Amino acid sequence: MWDKISKHRKNEIDMHIGATSDVQWVSCHVCLEESKLCVCDHSIKNLNSTVENGIDIEHHVEANGSFANTVINMIGMLIGLGQLSTPYALETGGWASASLLVGLGIICTYSSQLLGKCLDKNLKSRSYTDIGQHAFGRKGRILAATFIYLEIFMALVSYTISLHDNLITVLSGTHIKVPWAKLSTSQLLTSMAVLIALPSLWLRDLSSISFLSSGGIIMSLLIFISVACTAIFGGVKSNHKIPILHFHNIPAVSGLYIFSYAGHIVFPNLYKAMKDPSRFTKVSIVSFTSVTALYTALAFMGAKLFGPEVNPQITLSMPRHLLVTKIALWATVLTPMTKYALEFAPLAIQIERTLPVKMSPRLKMIIRGILGSILLLLILALALSVPYFEYVLSLTGSLVSVAICVIFPCAFYIKICWHEISKPVLILNLSLIAFGTLLGLLGTISSSKLLIISLSTKKSSVNPRI
Numbered sequence: 452m453w454d455k456i457s458k459h460r461k462n463e464i465d466m467h468i469g470a471t472s473d474v475q476w477v478s479c480h481v482c483l484e485e486s487k488l489c490v491c492d493h494s495i496k497n498l499n500s501t502v503e504n505g506i507d508i509e510h511h512v513e514a515n516g517s518f519a520n521t522v523i524n525m526i527g528m529l530i531g532l533g534q535l536s537t538p539y540a541l542e543t544g545g546w547a548s549a550s551l552l553v554g555l556g557i558i559c560t561y562s563s564q565l566l567g568k569c570l571d572k573n574l575k576s577r578s579y580t581d582i583g584q585h586a587f588g589r590k591g592r593i594l595a596a597t598f599i600y601l602e603i604f605m606a607l608v609s610y611t612i613s614l615h616d617n618l619i620t621v622l623s624g625t626h627i628k629v630p631w632a633k634l635s636t637s638q639l640l641t642s643m644a645v646l647i648a649l650p651s652l653w654l655r656d657l658s659s660i661s662f663l664s665s666g667g668i669i670m671s672l673l674i675f676i677s678v679a680c681t682a683i684f685g686g687v688k689s690n691h692k693i694p695i696l697h698f699h700n701i702p703a704v705s706g707l708y709i710f711s712y713a714g715h716i717v718f719p720n721l722y723k724a725m726k727d728p729s730r731f732t733k734v735s736i737v738s739f740t741s742v743t744a745l746y747t748a749l750a751f752m753g754a755k756l757f758g759p760e761v762n763p764q765i766t767l768s769m770p771r772h773l774l775v776t777k778i779a780l781w782a783t784v785l786t787p788m789t790k791y792a793l794e795f796a797p798l799a800i801q802i803e804r805t806l807p808v809k810m811s812p813r814l815k816m817i818i819r820g821i822l823g824s825i826l827l828l829l830i831l832a833l834a835l836s837v838p839y840f841e842y843v844l845s846l847t848g849s850l851v852s853v854a855i856c857v858i859f860p861c862a863f864y865i866k867i868c869w870h871e872i873s874k875p876v877l878i879l880n881l882s883l884i885a886f887g888t889l890l891g892l893l894g895t896i897s898s899s900k901l902l903i904i905s906l907s908t909k910k911s912s913v914n915p916r917i
Contacts, residue, residue, distance in 0.1 A: 516724040518734060524721060525714065525738035530671055530745065532609060533711030535764045535783070536844055537746050538753020542761050544704035545696035546754075549747055552708045556743035558883060559712040562860035563735045565880075566715065567722045569860075569867050577723050579716045583859070586866040595859065598851055599716055603794050604830070605847040610787035611834035612843060613764060615641040620767055621780040638835050644788060645831045651792035652799075652823035653816065670782040670789075674766060675749065677779035681769050682752050691758025693751070702897035703845050705890050710848030711746055712739070715856050763841035795823050842902040849894025857887035 516524075541549060569582045576585050583595035619637035627639045634642065681687060722731050753765045762768040766783050769776040799819045806815050837843060861880040865872065872880075 515726050516721070517726060518730050521721055521725055521731075521734045522737050522741075525718070525734060526741055527671075528714040528717060529712060529738065529742045530675075532606070532613070532844070533707070533713075534671070534675065534746065534749060535613070535766065536707045536841060537711060537750040538757070538761050538765050538768075539763045539841060540704045540707040541750035542693060542754040542757075542759065543697065543700050545700075546693040546751070547696040548701060548704055548708075549750065551701065551705060552711075552746060552750065553743055555705075555708050555712060556739050556746075558886075559709075559715070559856050560735050560739040562857055562883070563715060563718050563739070564732050565860045565864040566718050567728065567731045569863050570719055570722055571728075572867050576719070578719050579855075582719060582863050582867075586863040591863075598855055598859075600798060602713070602716075602847065602851045602855065603798070604826075605843065605851060607787075607790065607794055607827075607830050608833050608837070609840060609844050609847060610790050611641070611645065611830055612838055612840045614644060614784060614787040615834060615838060616764060616840060617766060617780050617783040618644060620771075621777065621784060623771075634835075641835065642831060644784070645791075645827060648788040648791050649824055649827060652795055652827060653820035670786040673782040674779050675745070677775040677782070678749065678753065678765055678769065680775045681773060682756055685770060685773050685775070687756050687770060689752070689755035691755055693754045693758075702849075702890070702893035703842075703901060706845030706848035706850075706853075706894040706898050707841065708848070709856060709890070709894075710844055710852045712742070712856055713848070713852040715860060763844075791827055795826065798826075799823060837902065837906065839902060839905045842898050842905060845898035846895065846902065849891050849898055853887050853891040853894070858884050858891070861887070 537552070541552075544551070566579070566582060569585065570576050573581075573585045576582050579599070580592045580595045583591035585591075587594070615637060618640050622640060625636060625640065627636045629639060632639065682689060718735075721734075722728055725731060725734070749765070753761055753768070757765075757768045760768065764783070766776070766779045769779060802819050802822060803815050806818065861883045865877065865880050
């Protein structure tokens, strides 16, 4: 789920801004990663002038997205941070857990199609939160928005942990000490990297940070290619035996798997941008099939290469002396630094919309910059205090992603299309809601428990694993 944007041209999509009942849309060009929201490249000033005039303006963009372009964008949205952990998840859960990875891919394919059907029932619905409001009113919108922002926050914590782990590896041998700061070298390096990225949160014109999006997808491709090159040319023998099944690890592993498919928040935008929305089902099938095949191949490749010693982040298991390893490590380090401004953008827009309309643009920029800086420093503090990538990622998947990808789409569909769905379809969706709820509950308990155990034994030289 690195920053998602087509390499050939930007797909123009619409996004509903804010969690109020007022309906306002603006054309968008840049998709955010972890939360899969879209950042509008209109300046905040123009957006505020629309609000100040008290007029709800709907900026329509011609739906001209082709089948191939939509597939590329959807695949780009799905591939991201989750790919780092799939080899670890497979080794931890056993090769039989690959059936869960594939099964969740099928379920998420189906749930993505449900969002399209919900959009057909209300032409004014153009985003995930719009569907929530159509289904359950203002409470549905607030619930959807809450989970969206929660996923943004937790994803950024995971990114910062990844930044910490890979930065200290790529700069191994470096020693920094600040007398008045009781921080280790790795913590100081991470803090320095975050502070370098901090000024990007003060950028007011979102179009000025849109270039960061293309950098994310390049980094993602570099990581996958580097792992593949290690398997082919790195001299590492893929002779490790993968266990059949560790059933007691499945709840925590499921969180890692479901996080890898978290892209549903922006699927309504892609649907609305298609020239022929009736082909959206085929788009979902092709995209999820491709991503599931990639995840499965990467999972088996990493597990066979490194066996029980595989790291929760595959880049940290690669031989340090290889050039491709250095490329993968730097790509993983640079990716989070491109995320902060993009991920914070939806919240920044909402902050400015809640400020008094008579407030000067400069003061608004200062307020959003200060709030963004405080939030980023809080994320940094959490990441340094809870440096357990796999547990935070698993908790994010179980607590948030399973709701966004499985539970909510099925619930929205049942509520909106209640009078049209057949009994078998109703049973299917209710079963998926029950399955998602159970998986999320067990995964949240398991990952939370493991996280607490890790924190209690933080001073130990060996951290517990899933």
